Amino acid sequence: MPTALDRTRDVGAHAMTDLPPDPTLDEMRAALAPLVASNAAFDGWKPVAVDMAADALGIDRDVARLAFPGGAVDMIDAWFAHVDAEMLRRLPPETLGAMKIRQKIAALVEARLDIVAPDREALRRALAILAMPQNVARGLRLGWRAADVMWRAAGDIATDYNHYSKRTLLAGIYAATVTVFLDDESEGQADTRAFLARRIDDVMRFEQAKAKWTGQPHRLSLSRFVGRLRYPPAA
Numbered sequence: 098m099p100t101a102l103d104r105t106r107d108v109g110a111h112a113m114t115d116l117p118p119d120p121t122l123d124e125m126r127a128a129l130a131p132l133v134a135s136n137a138a139f140d141g142w143k144p145v146a147v148d149m150a151a152d153a154l155g156i157d158r159d160v161a162r163l164a165f166p167g168g169a170v171d172m173i174d175a176w177f178a179h180v181d182a183e184m185l186r187r188l189p190p191e192t193l194g195a196m197k198i199r200q201k202i203a204a205l206v207e208a209r210l211d212i213v214a215p216d217r218e219a220l221r222r223a224l225a226i227l228a229m230p231q232n233v234a235r236g237l238r239l240g241w242r243a244a245d246v247m248w249r250a251a252g253d254i255a256t257d258y259n260h261y262s263k264r265t266l267l268a269g270i271y272a273a274t275v276t277v278f279l280d281d282e283s284e285g286q287a288d289t290r291a292f293l294a295r296r297i298d299d300v301m302r303f304e305q306a307k308a309k310w311t312g313q314p315h316r317l318s319l320s321r322f323v324g325r326l327r328y329p330p331a332a
Contacts, residue, residue, distance in 0.1 A: 138216050170227070193251065
């Protein structure tokens with residue numbers, strides 16, 4: 098079973114290839130973020146996690162700490178930004194362009210889960226920190242940002258009320274899916290993927306039935322679809 102040091106070395110070797118010779122603080126933060134997360138799974142979101150990440154990249158520890166002036170919340174913010182970027186790398190426009198909107202959203206959510214899967218305990222600890230009263234507002238902003246990145250990747254260009262409702266609802270379903278994911282011990286997070294698929298199927302059936310009852314053409318509203326996924330039905 099890999100240790101914190103093993104995981105940091107593996108991620109660090111990859112990060113070093115992207116770190117320029119004389120990095121800015123922003124570039125340093127981006128390179129450190131995934132390594133900090135790997136360490137946080139074992140050591141918590143504490144300065145020691147930054148120190149170990151800095152050592153892996155050959156960065157002075159004091160300089161590395163300057164990249165996260167807000168402490169744990171800044172570390173988590175940087176990691177989530179890394180997840181956003183890696184998700185977009187794995188699902189470029191040419192890949193998403195061949196999918197229907199429903200498939201795009203599912204693929205984007207699943208990609209995020211795949212990215213954080215090796216550091217699931219770090220995610221659990223991160224969410225606990227963001228749930229603290231003093232961090233709730235920051236946590237909501239981070240959830241909004243993730244939803245916004247996903248919708249933009251899916252091709253959404255709405256600027257009216259739908260822009261806000263779609264992101265709010267998608268942030269909710271992502272949060273619900275993560276809740277299932279954190280306790281999912283199935284291979285490849287199969288139970289989490291099945292949870293998401295069932296909710297999608299439920300909403301599709303509901304929309305089709307409603308169209309028959311009202312006599313209106315069937316038009317799936319993804320905002321309503323995601324909204325119904327926000328809270329899993331009782332077992």
